[in-house]
Amino acid sequence: MASKFFRQPAAVEDAAQEAFLKAYTQLSSYEGRGSLEGWLARIATNQCINMLRSAKRRPEFTVSELTDHDGPWLENQLAGVSTERHQSSERGRVAADIAEKIMSELPPDDRLVLMSIDGEQLPVKDVAELTGWSESKVKVRAFRARRRMRQAVEKLLQRRPTSADEKGS
Amino acid sequence: MSDNHIIKMLDEKPFGALGDREIANAESHIATCEQCKCAYDAARVAASLIQARTSETVDASPFFKTRVMAAIREGQLTPEEPALVRMWRAAGALISTLALLLVTLTGMTIFSQSPDSQSQMPVVAASQNLYSPEYVVLERGDLDEDELANDQVLGTVYDVEDGDGQ
Numbered sequence A: 001m002a003s004k005f006f007r008q009p010a011a012v013e014d015a016a017q018e019a020f021l022k023a024y025t026q027l028s029s030y031e032g033r034g035s036l037e038g039w040l041a042r043i044a045t046n047q048c049i050n051m052l053r054s055a056k057r058r059p060e061f062t063v064s065e066l067t068d069h070d071g072p073w074l075e076n077q078l079a080g081v082s083t084e085r086h087q088s089s090e091r092g093r094v095a096a097d098i099a100e101k102i103m104s105e106l107p108p109d110d111r112l113v114l115m116s117i118d119g120e121q122l123p124v125k126d127v128a129e130l131t132g133w134s135e136s137k138v139k140v141r142a143f144r145a146r147r148r149m150r151q152a153v154e155k156l157l158q159r160r161p162t163s164a165d166e167k168g169s
Numbered sequence B: 001m002s003d004n005h006i007i008k009m010l011d012e013k014p015f016g017a018l019g020d021r022e023i024a025n026a027e028s029h030i031a032t033c034e035q036c037k038c039a040y041d042a043a044r045v046a047a048s049l050i051q052a053r054t055s056e057t058v059d060a061s062p063f064f065k066t067r068v069m070a071a072i073r074e075g076q077l078t079p080e081e082p083a084l085v086r087m088w089r090a091a092g093a094l095i096s097t098l099a100l101l102l103v104t105l106t107g108m109t110i111f112s113q114s115p116d117s118q119s120q121m122p123v124v125a126a127s128q129n130l131y132s133p134e135y136v137v138l139e140r141g142d143l144d145e146d147e148l149a150n151d152q153v154l155g156t157v158y159d160v161e162d163g164d165g166q
Helices: A009-025 A036-054 A070-078 A089-103 A108-119 A124-131 A135-159 A163-168 B007-012 B020-030 B034-055 B064-077 B083-128 B133-140 B147-165
Strands: none
Touching: A009 A036, A009 B064, A036 A108, A036 A124, A070 A089, A070 B034, A089 A108, A089 A135, A089 B034, A108 A124, A108 A135, A108 B034, A124 A135, A135 B007, A135 B034, B007 B020, B007 B034, B020 B034
């Protein structure tokens, strides 16, 4: 759960530890109505969102921050090269790097719905249970998050240096 | 079709959840609409990015369980303080400062008012009887002198007045 929100192993472990501690101290409040796993997931989600909210949000990811690997990955994607065929671990890492940079600009709630609904294909109902939000709020959040993510990627694609630019220089 | 933009559809559901028919409609639309083509490409790339990030996992270090157990044990050894004590820890310095300030201001108010009230006393007396012997004596006399001395002076004054009257 924590690895949805954080990429650094230390941050993931900090969040998981805090979630376990909270669960331990609030064990008496668990009424046994839902599954223990769901209850733990909800505590962990709240913990991660709070940690992200208290952390300073990353400024906008700009083209100048693209690494030598990021540009070719985007080119391949635009050319329609299937991700599955070229999903080596290195390419996967490059894509995850770019995704993390873009998602760090987004509000923590947006990241949660994107990772859960678009990434893990969880139903809206499950995300509503996980967060304690209503289903309509989850849908609205997801709509806005998708739009923000799409716009951020669109901006990046429009301003990226193309291979033609590199040859010209 | 070209007026029927697909941007809203792209934001409504995950890109991977679009059906074959929706994809076909979208692709025929983007052939003539540059704005929607940009949005469609971005949505496709964004979906790949999210997928890549989701499939990434972080393995816990071998010491993670020990670390959590140690944190729980530490929490057990440290008894939880009552809410009032925790509140005092958080706001104690501020409350102490405010209390000190209040005491200082109260003290200053009391001590600054005392001499004024004493100095106003003769004025009040004067308004009541401007030429009374008490006013004359108290105004001239030293306040530190004892009561007996004042009485003697007052007695003398009244004696003189009585004598004059005779």
